[in-house]
Amino acid sequence: MIFTDKKESPSCGCATQVNAASVCPQCHQKGSKVEAVTVQSQLKKEPLSNMHSTRDAFNFCTNPVCDTVYYADDGSESFGQKEIKSKVTLKNDDPKTPLCYCKKLLKGDVLAMIEKGEPDIAEKVKAIIANGKSFCEKSNPKGTCCTDDVKNFLAGFGISWEKPKKQMFSMMPPSSCCSSSGCC
Numbered sequence: 038m039i040f041t042d043k044k045e046s047p048s049c050g051c052a053t054q055v056n057a058a059s060v061c062p063q064c065h066q067k068g069s070k071v072e073a074v075t076v077q078s079q080l081k082k083e084p085l086s087n088m089h090s091t092r093d094a095f096n097f098c099t100n101p102v103c104d105t106v107y108y109a110d111d112g113s114e115s116f117g118q119k120e121i122k123s124k125v126t127l128k129n130d131d132p133k134t135p136l137c138y139c140k141k142l143l144k145g146d147v148l149a150m151i152e153k154g155e156p157d158i159a160e161k162v163k164a165i166i167a168n169g170k171s172f173c174e175k176s177n178p179k180g181t182c183c184t185d186d187v188k189n190f191l192a193g194f195g196i197s198w199e200k201p202k203k204q205m206f207s208m209m210p211p212s213s214c215c216s217s218s219g220c221c
């Protein structure tokens with residue numbers, strides 16, 4: 038278990054990424070550590086049964102242009118997208134690729150909001166992500182919370198994750214009327 042190094046994310050309570058000790062054997066960039074439960078949940082049956090490394094010896098390649106998803110600490114073994122059950126947010130442009138795996142929010146869902154010109158997309162996405170339970174260590178091939186990937190995806194369309202301050206105060210009803218005490 039490698040929980041001790043991790044800090045809780047403020048977004049959904051799931052663990053945040055921990056840097057890998059070794060580099061990806063294909064792209065030579067340093068990825069992030071994944072837990073055995075993630076590898077076990079994400080690998081397809083055949084590669085999982087043929088794997089010779091132990092399940093807790095793997096890292097996730099965070100390079101968007103590298104096909105490798107998991108690689109062993111010693112570089113002796115790696116698995117690409119074809120051997121993983123989920124489409125990887127960082128590595129796949131298919132609209133059916135999830136942005137949030139736990140809540141089944143797809144890239145296509147957000148693209149549809151953008152196409153329709155919907156207002157407050159970031160707020161809507163935040164509400165979807167915050168609603169219900171998260172189990173990122175099993176559902177997300179990265180093994181951690183999706184928030185950073187969602188933020189980056191929206192930023193690619195010029196949508197800011199943080200709400201601009203000037204909008205925070207508008208549209209508030211006067212506090213003197215209609216309070217919970219039932220004056221109306």
Ligand SMILES: [Zn+2]
Pocket residue numbers: 061062063064065066098099100103104105
């Ligand atoms: Zn790589």
